[in-house]
Amino acid sequence: MSATTAPTLPGRADRSHERVTLPRVIRSEWTKLWTLRSTRWSLALAFLAQAGLGPLIALIEMARWSHLTLQDRLTINPIDHSLGGWHLAQLAVAILGVMTITGEYHTGMIRSSMMAAPKRLPVLWAKLIVFSVVVLVLMLVAAFIGFLGGQAIFTQHHVNVALSAPRALRTIFGAALFTTVTGALCIALGTIVRRTAGGIALFVGVFFVLPGLIEILPSTTANAIHPYLPNNAGGTIAQALADPFTFSAWGGFALFCGYTVAVIAIAAVLLLRRDA
């Protein structure tokens, strides 16, 4: 019907091969990600935090070695101390994840995005894929730099460990993976809330306020709930020495991924149903 009713315009090139596909929406989202100043700053901050904070902590510990008690010296944890930057990296990536989608709602860009890809879900998938791949690659590189840089500094007083040490590689990958999946979760949160402030508040509330509230409860109740909190469940994989009231590293991370998938599913349904 369209072929017969739409007038053929003079000089119009054959554009039949130009149609919306997921790889093309991914390309578009790749362009969108790198053409905003806020993205580049946030990713740079996350990278610096993951790569630099660990070695900085190591430097401080080594410089103050003579002031440390025996107890302090024995509890230096070369893996976790060199990778601790993920706490800050996670915050930067989470905020950027929220803004990846709420920035579009705030400016009205979402309408252009939805008109270009009216099936809508490819836009969400493309955002998740592009953001996750970029964050994972950056955080992996940063975590290796942080770990190796930290160990180089720890050699000063021989408290360093090798890459082959138990849990070293797992924690490096874990820190990068936890930050990455947190970012994906925050894209979904942003899609649900559609407001930057609301999305960030929700992230901070669930990750940092909720654990504090749970601690007020009677200890048996608190301990029972504790491992299920997203930050505790997901954090197991990013720490070589996890606290005793949590799941195993991969078990906890699997639970965190489960939460993320559930939130993404809600975001997908809402994105399809709501008016843009």
Add this chain to the structure above:
Amino acid sequence: MIEVRGLSKHYGERVAVDDLTFTIKPGTVTGFLGPNGAGKSTTMRLILGLDRPTGGIATVNGKQYRDLVAPLHEVGALLEARAVHTGRSGYNHLLALAQTHGIPRSRVAEVIELVGLESVARKRVGGFSLGMGQRLGVAAALLGEPATVVLDEPANGLDPEGIRWIRNLLKGLAAEGRTVFLSSHLMSEMEQTADHLIVIGRGRLIADTDVASFVARASSGAPVRVRSPQLPALAAAVKTAGGTSESLEDGALQVYGLTSEQVGEIAAAQQLVLHELTPVQVSLEDAFMDITKESVEYQHSETSPTDVAMPVSAGSAANGGDS
């Protein structure tokens, strides 16, 4: 080809679009008129798949917008509301849209040149003036060389130069044979560019007609101006025929409720001399004001659909009565 069938959109209790049915034929410039808040933007958003209709269906070239495999090639849209990330440059905005369809970079450069944004295309959109923003919106709409272009209040807030640019653009699009669907709450632009009019008020269809018929319809209640050396006799004859009249300062008589043909025949029957017999022309703007009057004035009353759909009848146009 845009087809709208029984389209409705409710926002809670508020009815924004109420059972609209119309067709935008290929190769025409169709004006979409209505007072502010009549539901024009909502209707366009429903056509473009941004909002989900409460009832009915809107299709573009036989398919719902959401089912189009290459929407930017089928229909280009300029929305009234902003639809650009202010932190991105105009070039990158267009590039990101082009990439969703595999449209080459050369076409992005082409549309930038077409709308005259070459000098600012690499700057952040946040610093754009309203006119530059509209040009970028037009560039985005034309990116896929669509045969159909939908524009929501394109002249809104533009300076005279910007308005002239939009007017020339519309003429150009029409001359190329594109289907143009253009909304406005102002008539002056439509009179020059539109072939066809769809008029809505309070979300309902008021008229779906060509421009000439629309004016004629509103003119059916318009007065007739006559000059005659035998005015008192003519005024009496008009009164007998069921019309009313008033004397004008320049010595002419303004007759209401009768057509110019009727006045001429009355004069002939009474053997009265006429020096002038002129149907008073109603401009498109007057016609629009008149026909949408009720949908503006009685927004909160319980006017029945038939009253709104047929507000112009002989004798009521002069006082706008809604018997």
